Amino acid sequence: MVSPAEDVDAAMPPALRAGLAARAAEVEAALDTLLPQGPAAEARLFEAMRYACLGGGKRLRAFLVLETAALFAVSPTCAARVAAAVEMLHAYSLVHDDLPAMDDDDLRRGQPSTHRAFDEATAILAGDALQTRGFEVLAEPDTHSDPQARCELVACLAAATGARGMAGGQMFDMVAEGQSLTAAEVTRLQALKTGRLIQFSAEAGAILGRAPLAQRHSLAWFGRDLGAAFQIADDLLDALGTVEETGKTVGKDAAAGKATLVTLLGPERARAQAELLARQAAGHLDGFGERAALLRQLAAYVVNRRS
């Protein structure tokens, strides 16, 4: 698997790079603890869950959970559990999206996708069980002393990832293939498919911190705009990047005839839109002072990332 450090590109500010690496290490340790090996007969399922979830990616979502939780002095152990749960849900969605019946992708983070490394049935089950484990972790007492906070985490993560969120976005994406979407439709599709989970990740710190509603909303809006900027940057990478830089198959959108803001507006206007969203995202952090410095750097960086 690609180590978090290799995933970080040279254009990144050093403080942000250090912060991302530290947060990635935190969530990696939590995932390693929370996804143990299983008994002999089912060992293959546990292996596939760990394969899909450990050692990979920028851990953007975990970073958002951990950084927003730190704004409210939440216990790092509790925050790491929530970050791990979010990464489990994210990993489950990637495992299922990569399946032959879905995007049919052989490569993920420069490595064989889970159904290629194991088999299709194991990948389906591993995705299923990662989702289950994510919700289980959130509901367990170690995640927060107040069960009300745990219930909010479960309900909000479910809303972000279910039929009215991520799964609905994936359905929309499949239905839209071969159709010509408007920019507004593409924006809605991406808000569902990737935006809602990124938004939840930023909001999670406020839920953990039992923050006043105004602060919780500010962080949710930060996550929403950041997620939208992030997705446009992702589409720019797919259109203009290389396999070596990104560690994944590129040119997929064009090959599939898939509309993105890049194909609809052109790379220049799409990049301008991403930059606008990133500034808007940073604006929602105005009330949080210096403690939100890394989150602001992330918003500025995300548009210019190369992987």
Add this chain to the structure above:
Amino acid sequence: MVSPAEDVDAAMPPALRAGLAARAAEVEAALDTLLPQGPAAEARLFEAMRYACLGGGKRLRAFLVLETAALFAVSPTCAARVAAAVEMLHAYSLVHDDLPAMDDDDLRRGQPSTHRAFDEATAILAGDALQTRGFEVLAEPDTHSDPQARCELVACLAAATGARGMAGGQMFDMVAEGQSLTAAEVTRLQALKTGRLIQFSAEAGAILGRAPLAQRHSLAWFGRDLGAAFQIADDLLDALGTVEETGKTVGKDAAAGKATLVTLLGPERARAQAELLARQAAGHLDGFGERAALLRQLAAYVVNRRS
């Protein structure tokens, strides 16, 4: 879809038949409310979720939730939400088990399985989103006034259905294909694959009712033994039943060379074992008096069911 009434066979005691029909109607109404239609672009996903979940089966698990909740005078609305969540998790597992990469089954409850009625990608997503919705429903305030109870429901249902429960059992089942299992291994496999969810269903009433631990354990043990008896009865139906009686493909286990207690012990000894388990299950209800009469009838009936 087969209506609940058609699923009920003639050997069933009239009071149990009426009870099952009434409980099935309750959970059907709850599912209809909790699984609404979706917006145009994702409508197909919502349709597939409803197709997989509505109008089908004996609703054994819902019956257990509703009957055990009634022992503690739990609000029927709250209990119906939990019953619906359990049926969503059960339906998700059936949708994914039926996929070509898993059991590759075209028929479910006498109707095309979800991937045959829609397509494979939609079925994967519908299963995913049914799981998500199940946990979301449990975590929402309408399910119980005490968030501690809601967290316990989420955590216990997750434990029953995840890698150490149902999903682990499915993995075990796949790994075991072509291997010769012992009776003890088959028993463990079935406890994971189907037993844990039935056990949770019986325990859920006690969680909702904030029952003393001793009563909660009695109901969990009732569910565990009932589930084991139920599974042997299922294997007997697969070995000896017809498509017309059962509404599903039969002879699957023999065709797949799959070990069950029926293939290992023979039908007579397997039936004797199921009857022993059913009596043992009923024994755990001794402390609940007349209010548990239907649960006792269910334990006696389950071994002799014909569908």
